[in-house]
Amino acid sequence: MRSRMSLLALAGILIAVGLAVAYMRGRRAAPDAEPTESMVDARVESPPPALEGRRAPSAADTTRQAPDTSELSPEAEDAVRKPPTADPLGASGESIVAGRVLDPQGRPLAGIPVYVALATTKGYVLPDHRFLSVDGPDAEEGRREAMQYVDFTTTGPDGAFRLDAALTRGISSDDGRVRVVPIHPSWMEPRVVTGEEGGEVHAEPAASLSVRVVDENGDPISEIRGIVREVSRVPESRFVAATNGGFVVQWRRREGIPDEVRASVLVWAKGRTTESRSVTIPASRDADVITIALAAVRPDGTLVLRPSSPPLDAVPVTQIVVVLSLPDAPDDEILRTRMTPEDPIRPGAFLAALPPGRFRLRAFRIDPPREGWVVDEEIDIPSSRTVERTWTAPTRDAWR
Numbered sequence: 001m002r003s004r005m006s007l008l009a010l011a012g013i014l015i016a017v018g019l020a021v022a023y024m025r026g027r028r029a030a031p032d033a034e035p036t037e038s039m040v041d042a043r044v045e046s047p048p049p050a051l052e053g054r055r056a057p058s059a060a061d062t063t064r065q066a067p068d069t070s071e072l073s074p075e076a077e078d079a080v081r082k083p084p085t086a087d088p089l090g091a092s093g094e095s096i097v098a099g100r101v102l103d104p105q106g107r108p109l110a111g112i113p114v115y116v117a118l119a120t121t122k123g124y125v126l127p128d129h130r131f132l133s134v135d136g137p138d139a140e141e142g143r144r145e146a147m148q149y150v151d152f153t154t155t156g157p158d159g160a161f162r163l164d165a166a167l168t169r170g171i172s173s174d175d176g177r178v179r180v181v182p183i184h185p186s187w188m189e190p191r192v193v194t195g196e197e198g199g200e201v202h203a204e205p206a207a208s209l210s211v212r213v214v215d216e217n218g219d220p221i222s223e224i225r226g227i228v229r230e231v232s233r234v235p236e237s238r239f240v241a242a243t244n245g246g247f248v249v250q251w252r253r254r255e256g257i258p259d260e261v262r263a264s265v266l267v268w269a270k271g272r273t274t275e276s277r278s279v280t281i282p283a284s285r286d287a288d289v290i291t292i293a294l295a296a297v298r299p300d301g302t303l304v305l306r307p308s309s310p311p312l313d314a315v316p317v318t319q320i321v322v323v324l325s326l327p328d329a330p331d332d333e334i335l336r337t338r339m340t341p342e343d344p345i346r347p348g349a350f351l352a353a354l355p356p357g358r359f360r361l362r363a364f365r366i367d368p369p370r371e372g373w374v375v376d377e378e379i380d381i382p383s384s385r386t387v388e389r390t391w392t393a394p395t396r397d398a399w400r
Helices: 002-028 037-045 074-081 140-146 166-170
Strands: 096-102 113-118 129-133 152-154 160-164 178-182 199-202 204-214 223-230 234-243 246-252 261-268 275-281 287-293 301-307 319-326 329-338 350-354 357-367 375-381 386-391
Touching: 096 178, 113 140, 113 160, 113 166, 129 140, 129 234, 152 160, 204 223, 204 261, 204 275, 223 246, 223 329, 234 246, 234 329, 246 261, 261 287, 261 329, 275 287, 301 319, 301 375, 319 350, 329 350, 329 357, 375 386
Parallel strands: 096 199, 204 287, 301 386
Antiparallel strands: 096 160, 113 152, 113 178, 129 246, 204 246, 223 234, 223 261, 261 275, 301 350, 319 329, 319 357, 357 375
């Protein structure tokens, strides 16, 4: 009897608990229930602790308002109104980079191709020279180069751009930081690159030169090589391997260097002559075009280098490299080739087939190695004929 009473009591307790749970679930599942006046008062008078001390929202908060700048200083006003930039590190998942391209005076530049490139947290300085195109003499106002990048666009009438940099961030091996690069024949990316993204990009003025290289019939030569020098901006020569009949080279114009561009261009192609041109682009112009015709060369001549007698070294020389350049530009190398032993069994003379013409000829040993030129002189290489020279002790350090 006592056992039966205990079971009945336990059943009653379980029924009561079940009814209470059902009641609470019914209250939570009633979103359309109308709140009573006392419930509203309780919400206003007892805000959650996280909201204490904050202004209650008003109807005006539902619309984004422009910041009030009536009482700000000019500097603060510019800072408030400056276009927002993307999160530099993409930490918030931001992939959009937006801003405007301006000239050094702050005027918008419309129709400028821009693309997204990788950057670092540290700033760096770019050179005053670049090849705008190595795939033909027409850069298409910079669009051809920009289209080689995944994220590119063209600035609007107010110089504005908006780019999705998600893919470029994804391939970064650093922190995902990117930069926006303007590219145009008359404008270059700022020389001093910072770690900032987007915002205002102040492009710098530039001068560009389109070099067309054709054959004797005026047709573009498919593959060419060239050397460009402009000593006031880049003391060293710049080598270029180009296709489709030419290339476009560009120089920055900035304070501290002449606005006038004075450059020399040397081009050559397999089976064709080597030609050079001097070019001047005055300060009043920002572009120029030249055409260089390369004729078919005559058959090669042969150079023979023989050791002096008696031999200079006890160890036989087995390998020599010969270097050709133009007489008036000895450091602008246009050909380098390894000579062939005249007798593969007994070391002695070496031979090389070289294009006909007048060159600065230099040669150095690589086996056994020894610093210095063993030959350094101007020479005429006749077509289909042989010229012999004797190598001597090195005269100075060789440029390897």
